[in-house]
Amino acid sequence: MAEETLPEQIARQLRRDILRGKLPPGTTIKERDNAAELGVSRTPMREAIRILAQEGLVILRPARSPIVAQPSIKEISDQVEVLIALEKLSLELACKNASDSEINDLTATLDYMDKNFESADPLDMFEVDMGFHHALAVMSHNDVIAELHQTLLERLWRARYMAARRRRNRERVIVQHGAIVDALRARDRAAALIAIEAHLGHLDRDIRNVLAQEAEAALVTK
Amino acid sequence: MAEETLPEQIARQLRRDILRGKLPPGTTIKERDNAAELGVSRTPMREAIRILAQEGLVILRPARSPIVAQPSIKEISDQVEVLIALEKLSLELACKNASDSEINDLTATLDYMDKNFESADPLDMFEVDMGFHHALAVMSHNDVIAELHQTLLERLWRARYMAARRRRNRERVIVQHGAIVDALRARDRAAALIAIEAHLGHLDRDIRNVLAQEAEAALVTK
DNA sequence: CAATCATTTTTGGTATACCAAATTCAAAAA
DNA sequence: TTTTTGAATTTGGTATACCAAAAATGATTG
Structure with a gap:
């Protein structure tokens, strides 16, 4: 059985539908209808809707x-x-706080991306890319940063x-990621900042x- | 009538009790008992408790x-x-984005604090101080920063x-605040960063x- | 006396019923 | 035809009832 609570499952489902475009912006989310569905x-x-509201995916309006x-x-x-600022801060902190084994794990991710970049499903590769960046946030060893970073990634x-x-x-992905990892391994904050920038x-x-x-395409359609 | 919804009112009440120490850390919040009270x-x-959980004031545990x-x-x-990083970022952005009238408003707050620093209720003055800092976040003209800053201020x-x-x-409060405002008025990012640091x-x-x-005092009491 | 297992109680999770505010729509009046 | 008004409907907010899991209690057994 899943560890996830029912509201979280519902939220995940709705989130998916919203992000994939099944529920386009402006759609009303009626408690009764969606619940029945x-x-x-x-x-x-209700609770699921609140979760998504917190994430900024839906807007609550009084009554x-x-x-x-x-x-x-x-x-x-x-x-x-803010995301960029957080990643810069993460990287600076990670130069100080990341463990060697964490950096090695990052290298493994990098190798994986390098080997599979052309063959893998673009969406999968995108997820791996997000994972790489989030790993940087985690390596700051500051839980608040990691949490905020996660939230922003989701919203974006x-x-x-x-x-x-x-x-x-x-080039953009592999080489630049490599530069970041190199700087991190050298514990070189300045180089890391240049690389992430x-x-x-x-x-x-x-x-x-x-x-x-x-936005333009949407206008034309109308 | 209040614009605040009932869950928000309840959350505010509970938040007050928690922050003021009436509900010390570790206290269980039972839905039935607190609701009846x-x-x-x-x-x-329930919804109020979720709001506080989101703010980090209470911890939800499954079942x-x-x-x-x-x-x-x-x-x-x-x-x-993170708060410090946000304030630095705010200030940098505010040097670029803040309007002159916003800076003037900040000066007014500064004058108010200067005049009433000794006489006013410390708690009131503390609130004004928080207001000053949050105003900086707002002056970044980045709503995400302003929101995050507000959240962190509340948690802290x-x-x-x-x-x-x-x-x-x-000295600490008035003079240092003054230096920040001066740098802001001069649109001098470097000076602003030095002042905020x-x-x-x-x-x-x-x-x-x-x-x-x-923590030590708590140990002794036990 | 201690340990364990069954039972009762407590408590959060979920479903449903009820209410009030807001919206909609139709009928009537101008 | 247009506007207005009021009744019906929709919908979110709240209260309550029910359920299942977990904790507490106590009895029984070793």
Whole structure:
């Protein structure tokens, strides 16, 4: 049996539907209907909706149906700004706090990506990439950073995925990740910062471009 | 009538009791008992408990009563580390993004603190101090930063309050705040960073000291 | 007396019933 | 035809009832 509670399962299901686009932004989430659809009562559905609201995926409105959030470009951009700052901070701390075995694990991930970059499913590779970055956050040995990083990654999942699909090239991912790991192994904070800045430098712009294109496409459809 | 929902009211009440020490760490929060005490049903009490869990004030345990969290010194320290990083980032962004009128408002707060520092209730002054710092976060014009900053301030309320009581001196607060505002007005990022570092430099150590003393005192009592 | 197992009680999780606010829509009046 | 009003419906908020798991209690046995 799963360790996951029922509300968490429901939240996961809804989250999936939202991120994959099955529930587009603006869709109302009615407690009764959605609960009935999944064969559960309103109580756990309610709690699931609160979880997603906390994650920023749905918006609660007083005395109204919650709706799927439509993050503005500014909101996404703000989140990216914090994500980048967190990764920089993580890396600085990781230079000091990460254990050798953690760094070795990171190297293993790197090798895996290197070997499978072209053959693997892009979505799987994207997940591995997210794992690499989150591992950096964990290696800061600061649980608050790791938690926040996780939250931001989740919120930005869709935007990052779309940006990554567009800008998928081996050099960017493998070589730049390698530079980060090298700096980390050398415990060289300055080099690590340079490496992560090179890696994340265009993330904000890329995501903005993708979102802008998407917004434009949506206008044309109408 | 209040705009606040019932669960939020309950959460606020419980939060107060926890932060003020009426509900010491380790206390179990039983849905039925607490709901009955406040004359509400379990449903909104449940939701209130979830809100506090999200804030880190209570810990949910599967199939067990939630308990008031007892943050370890490491946890607090991690939070302080992130808070400081956020304030630095805020200030850098505020140098670029803050409007002149926002900076003027900050100056007004500064003057208020200057005039009333000795006479006002320490707790009130502490709130004003928190307001000053949060205003910096808002002036970054990055909503994610402002939100995170608010969350961390709340979680650290008790620890910061106790540290501030101990280290209450005019120089530290007024002059250092003044330096921050001056740098901000000059849009001088480097100066701003120096000023905020001078101001927050000892926060982590102060809080650690207070917590260590408190832990020791608790041991003696036993 | 100690240990263990069955039973009772407590407690969180879930379902359902009820309520009040908000929305919708139709009928009537201008 | 348009506007207004009020009744019916929808929907989230709250209370309550029920269930299952866990803890506490106590009796029985070694």
